[in-house]
Amino acid sequence: MSIATVILAAGKGTRMNSDIPKVLHPIAGAPMLVHALQAARSLEPAGMVVVAGHGAEAVTQVVQEYDEETQVVVQDEQLGTGHAVQQARAALDGFDGTVIVLYADTPFVRPETLQAMIDARSTQDVVVLGFEATDPGRYGRLKMAGETLEAIVEFNDATEAERAITLCNSGVVACDAATLFSLLDAVTNDNAAGEYYLTDIIGLARARGLSAGVVTCPQAETLGINSRAELAAADALFQQAARATAMEDGVTLLDPASIYFAYDTVIGRDTVIEPHVFFGPEVTIESGARIRAFSHLEGCHVARGGVVGPYARLRPGAELSEDVRVGNFVEIKNATIDAGAKVNHLSYIGDAFVGAGANIGAGTITCNYDGVLKHHTHIGARAFIGSNTMLVAPVSIGNEAMTASGSVITSDVEDGALAIARAHQTEKPGMARKLMQMLRAKKARQTRGN
Structure with missing residues (x-):
């Protein structure tokens, strides 16, 4: 079955109290829109369309960075979900298959759930994703007649009896493209909000003799995000699931609640993660590594047997080969550390x-920035860099070469050589005692003067 997805991302998100479009607020290091795009991409769709509105330029940039082939269309006026889906019509012109409508602010719908909706389409003209709510609140209600969905009733338009229904609407819909847009043509805005509801297509479909069904999922999958508090709750939900998955995959988390994962963190089995480790985006840790406490990693790769931290920072471009040791208060950025270093x-x-x-050695710095450009430092195999060495790039240290502690290295060092680049030491006999006596006398005079 050919599939296309439409992701609604036009809302301003007034309750976020932000200049940033709601759908670009991050969960686990990625905009919530990216989470929805990931779910859509898992279906290997023939086409993907994002409907933008508020902050359309910024939304478009995020979409293009994720997938240049995804189309973005703009809903200039926010006149409801039905009107929003209509904006995708031209982008899907000629598409003959099932369209799944998703929401950028409902980012946790699992690929397995979407696949269940596609499977249900083999027997139903329209399929809606629903959930049993512990507190239905203001969700739209799914009115069922046996296994058949008769209508979706928005809270504002529901009777008391309808509000007592606990089977609620997530908003996610799957329908044949031609049927979907034909039904949307018949939707009106004759309701309490004066909007064109996507949900009205169910009643219209049933009136035409078409079938409608429901696939259900846990309520957590349908979590919608409209405020900072809900954003924090969504992030916490993601972290809880990511930690559980990591441990199921054979990763040891010594204090799971203190570990923060990004949306794309990959960790091999038998790796140990100590407390208070933060993973930013684009981190891969191979099997058998150990990430020690209070370390911060982003955009990096740690190979088998590596040990990082405690209190280490790996920045984008850090590449650690097998059995590398990176210790306390070390920062690595855009650098390759070869095996066993x-x-x-x-x-x-x-x-x-x-x-x-x-x-x-301790206190070594690669002086890589001249105020305009970055420059490269090359340190050869089995080289020994003495403590407190400044390596002024561009510079190359040969294989098995050494630098003396406290050196400022500005020229290349050949293989096997020892480089010493520091001021000559002089000694003044007895001067230390004389200097201290002078300083103490000065302090005593100042004390008496006060």
Whole structure:
């Protein structure tokens, strides 16, 4: 069955109290819109359409960064969900298959649930995603006659008896494209809100003798986000699920509640994650690694056997090969650390290559930025960089070379050489005692003067 998806992302989100379009507020490091796009993409659709409105330019940019082939259309006036879906009509011209309507602010509908809706389309003309609500509140209600969905009634238009129904509407709909737009043509705005409701297509379909059914899912999948509090709740829900999945996949989380995952974090089994670790987007950790407490990782890769932290920061472009050690208060950015190398203490390695088995002493800095451009540092295999070395890029340190502690290295060092670049040490006999006596006397005079 050919599938296309329409994702509604036009709302302003007034309750967010934000200049940012609601659908661009992040959950686990990605705009909630991206979560909806991921769910849609899992169906391998023939086409994807996003209906933007408020902040359309910013929404379009996010969509294009995710998938250049996804089309964006604009709903200039927000006249309801039915009107929003109508805006996708031209983009789907000629499409002959099932259209699934999704919502950018309802980002947790699982691919398995969407597949169940597609399967249900084999026996139903229109399929709606519903859920049993513990507190139905202001959700639209699904009026059933046995297994048949007769109508969806919005809360504002519902009778007391209809408001007592606990089977609620998520808003997600699957329908043949031609049928969907034919039904939308018949939708009116004769309701309490004066809007064109997508939900009205159910009553219209039944009046035409078409069948309508319901697929249900847990209420958590249909969580809608309209406020900062709901955004925080959604993020917490995502984290809870991500932690459970990681542990099921063989990852040890020493304090699960303190670990923060991004939407795309990948961790191999037998990896140990210590407390208070933060994963930003685009992090991959291979099997058997250990990420120690209070470390922050984003845009990086850690190979098998790697140990990171505690209190380490891996920034975008950090590539750690097998059995690399990155220790406390070390920052790695846009750098490859080859197998078995060690950067154990208080160092910054940026725009660099560190060869296999090299040892980077405490306080080492690659001075990579001249105020305009970034420059590269190359450190050879089995090199030994003495503590408190400043490597002024561009510079290359040869294989098995050494730098003396406290050196400022501005020129290349050949293989096997020792580079010493620091001021000559001089010694003044007895001067330390004399200096301290002078300072103490000065302090005593100041004390008496006060």
